[in-house]
Amino acid sequence: MLHAPELLLPAGSLAKMHAAFDFGADAVYAGQPRYSLRVRNNDFSTLQALQEGIDGAHARGKQFFVASNIFAHNAKLKTYLRDMAPVIAMKPDALIMADPGLIMMVRDEWPDMPIHLSVQANAVNWADVKFWHRMGLTRVILSRELSLDEIEEIRQRCPEMELEVFVHGALCIAYSGRCLLSGYFNHRDPNQGTCTNSCRWDYKVQPAAEDASGDLGPTKIIPLHFQQALEEANRPWSTLHQQPRHPLADQPYLIEEAERPGQLMPIIEDEHGTYIMNSKDLRAVEHIERLVKIGVTSLKVEGRTKSLYYAARTAQVYRQAIDDAVAGRPFDIGLLGQLQGLANRGYTDGFYQRHHTQAHQNYMRGASEAERSQYVGDVLGVEDGWARVEVKNRFAVGDRIEVIHPTGNRDLTLARMRADDGADIAVAPGSGHIVRIELDPSLDRALLARYL
Numbered sequence: 001m002l003h004a005p006e007l008l009l010p011a012g013s014l015a016k017m018h019a020a021f022d023f024g025a026d027a028v029y030a031g032q033p034r035y036s037l038r039v040r041n042n043d044f045s046t047l048q049a050l051q052e053g054i055d056g057a058h059a060r061g062k063q064f065f066v067a068s069n070i071f072a073h074n075a076k077l078k079t080y081l082r083d084m085a086p087v088i089a090m091k092p093d094a095l096i097m098a099d100p101g102l103i104m105m106v107r108d109e110w111p112d113m114p115i116h117l118s119v120q121a122n123a124v125n126w127a128d129v130k131f132w133h134r135m136g137l138t139r140v141i142l143s144r145e146l147s148l149d150e151i152e153e154i155r156q157r158c159p160e161m162e163l164e165v166f167v168h169g170a171l172c173i174a175y176s177g178r179c180l181l182s183g184y185f186n187h188r189d190p191n192q193g194t195c196t197n198s199c200r201w202d203y204k205v206q207p208a209a210e211d212a213s214g215d216l217g218p219t220k221i222i223p224l225h226f227q228q229a230l231e232e233a234n235r236p237w238s239t240l241h242q243q244p245r246h247p248l249a250d251q252p253y254l255i256e257e258a259e260r261p262g263q264l265m266p267i268i269e270d271e272h273g274t275y276i277m278n279s280k281d282l283r284a285v286e287h288i289e290r291l292v293k294i295g296v297t298s299l300k301v302e303g304r305t306k307s308l309y310y311a312a313r314t315a316q317v318y319r320q321a322i323d324d325a326v327a328g329r330p331f332d333i334g335l336l337g338q339l340q341g342l343a344n345r346g347y348t349d350g351f352y353q354r355h356h357t358q359a360h361q362n363y364m365r366g367a368s369e370a371e372r373s374q375y376v377g378d379v380l381g382v383e384d385g386w387a388r389v390e391v392k393n394r395f396a397v398g399d400r401i402e403v404i405h406p407t408g409n410r411d412l413t414l415a416r417m418r419a420d421d422g423a424d425i426a427v428a429p430g431s432g433h434i435v436r437i438e439l440d441p442s443l444d445r446a447l448l449a450r451y452l
Contacts, residue, residue, distance in 0.1 A: 002292050004326045008164065009315050010304040011064070013043035016311040017053055022406040023312045024319025027063035028053075029096060031304065032087055035080065036067040037120070042304070047086055054090045063093040069118035071099045081109055088113060094138065107136055114138045119166065122175050124150075126157040133161045139297065140164070144171060148287060148352050152294045162297040167288065168314055168339070169302025171279040171350060283347040285317060285335050289325040309375045309392075309447050310342055312404060341373035341449055373402055373449040377428070379439065387439035387446075388420065389428070395450045396427040403439070404447040410440075411451075 009020035011028035020028055030044040030053055031037065044050045050066070057064035066087060072080060080102060088110050095113060097103050098120035106113060116139040117123060117132050124143045132140055139162035142151060146165075155163060254264040282302070284291075291299060299322065301314045317335045324332060339347070377389040395401065397417050403410045419425050420434040428435045439446075 002326045002328075003295070004322055005292060005296050006063075006298040007315065007318055007322060008065075008298050008300040009311055010169075010301060010306070011044070011053060012304040012306065012311070013308075014049070014053060014056065016308050017056065017064075019308050019312045020315045021057070021060055021062055023315035024406075025062070025315045027065060027093070027298070028057060029065040029067055029300075029304075032066050032068045032084075034083065035070050035072070035076070035102075037069055047090075050087065051090050054092055058091075065094045065096055065116065066092040067096040067118070068102070069096050069098040069120050071120070072102055077101070077105075081105060084109075096141070103135065103137070111136070116162075116164065117141055119143060126154045129154055129158040129161050129163070133158065138162055141166075141300070143175065144282070145175065145351050147354055148290050148294070151291070151296065155295050163295075164298035164300055165291065165296055166282060166302055166350075167284040167291070167299045167318065169282055171282050171348070173279050280346040280348040281344045282350045283336075283339055283344075284349045284352055285321050285339060286331060287349060287352050288318065288321040289331060292322065292325040306343075307375070308378075312447055313338065313342055313375075316404065316406075316409075337372055341375065341452075372452045374452060375447065376401070376450045377435075377448040379403075379444060379446040379448065380434075382439050382441045382444045385438055385441070386418070386436045387443070389435050389437055389448065391428045391433040391435055392431055393450070394428060394430045395448075400451040401437075402449040402451060403443055404449060405443050405445075407442070410443070 006026045007024060008027045008029060009017075009025040011017035011020065011030040017028050017030075030050065031042050032050070033042070033045045033047070036042070044053055054064045054066075068084070068087075070076070084106065093114065094116045095106065096116045096118045097106065098118035103115060106115065115137045117137050119141045122143045122145075123129060123132070123140050124146060129140045129142075141164040142154065144166050146154075151163070151165060256262070256264055288299065299318060301318065303310055303314070317338050320332065321335055324330070374393055376393045376395040377391050380388040380390055382388075395414070397414050399414050401412050401414050403412060414437060416438055417425050417428065418436040420436065422436075425435065
């Protein structure tokens with residue numbers, strides 16, 4: 001029987017941590033104040049919150065890893081060991097680190113503290129992994145830019161080292177964290193934990209003309225509609241390669257970000273297309289069986305700033321994929337549709353498989369659209385057969401609803417609904433409202449999604 005890898009989820013808050021555990025995660029990770037890549041939007045920004053998270057995980061028999069993965073400038077070296085001491089005292093299960101100097105300092109001061117090499121260190125070959133094993137690290141989080149075959153070779157050559165890989169979440173447009181956009185626009189360094197995700201801003205495209213000095217100047221604005229562009233990008237390759245190249249494709253263009261009108265940046269398309277920064281999101285659930293057979297130690301989901309629903313849904317889906325793979329059951333294509341309901345910018349399996357066939361692409365697209373859903377509410381409690389629901393998105397009587405619960409998901413067609421005051425209503429209009437629906441009391445604290 002195959003060994004089940006660890007399922008590692010992000011802990012953006014205590015509530016998200018417990019949701020991840022409820023739905024199948026074995027471990028979580030959170031950022032250390034000041035020294036991780038999530039300085040902003042970090043609910044574990046105080047030592048007290050971090051202690052509650054570690055203690056809460058251990059009380060459930062789970063693991064809690066602390067990310068301390070910045071590349072530190074000299075100023076932070078002066079305070080690092082002092083600020084690290086109370087974190088070490090909390091007994092996290094491992095530190096996630098990238099900076100060789102900081103790793104050296106921690107190894108010297110606390111030689112028994114397990115250290116996992118962060119993806120920020122960009123380990124891409126088996127010699128990297130052997131080097132870090134010699135340095136006393138217990139796990140290497142491999143770079144996202146590796147194929148399944150490359151991961152398998154590293155596993156075979158480095159059986160002594162734990163290996164972790166990302167299977168879901170946002171993809172950086174640079175080798176993880178080594179992007180200069182945020183520093184250029186806002187003077188916020190991604191590797192100091194203050195990335196503003198400039199690659200995901202709302203840009204517009206403008207045609208440009210070259211003047212006598214060789215500089216580009218604008219002519220008129222061409223709006224870039226993201227959803228339309230996404231739909232066109234997802235069209236089958238067979239319908240695209242037959243079309244002649246448009247004459248305007250060879251013209252230089254300027255892009256303008258929505259919040260920075262008048263700040264124009266040149267971009268030129270070549271015969272391979274144009275790449276305006278924003279990557280699709282990683283979704284590798286279809287590769288779990290191969291990763292399990294390879295013997296990867298840990299499968300990691302990205303997204304510490306995502307919602308509680310995201311934590312619950314990804315934990316549940318990847319838990320099933322792991323359990324199915326270990327038990328020898330075939331991959332459930334319905335899992336693709338469940339993940340499609342999460343907010344995403346289109347999905348890719350990243351670098352895991354370099355050359356997909358057209359048949360594979362069509363199959364994956366069709367499977368992921370079969371059972372699409374949208375997160376619509378949280379069950380706050382159930383009394384006398386009626387659940388109080390905090391509405392997140394619009395839903396209505398007659399909708400087919402998926403009730404997402406750690407004991408198993410259920411489908412129902414919504415027959416009745418009431419306002420919080422008891423009056424019958426037909427529509428839950430959207431976020432900010434409380435409504436009541438009929439629900440089994442055993443499904444208390446469930447999450448609700450509407451099938452599209």
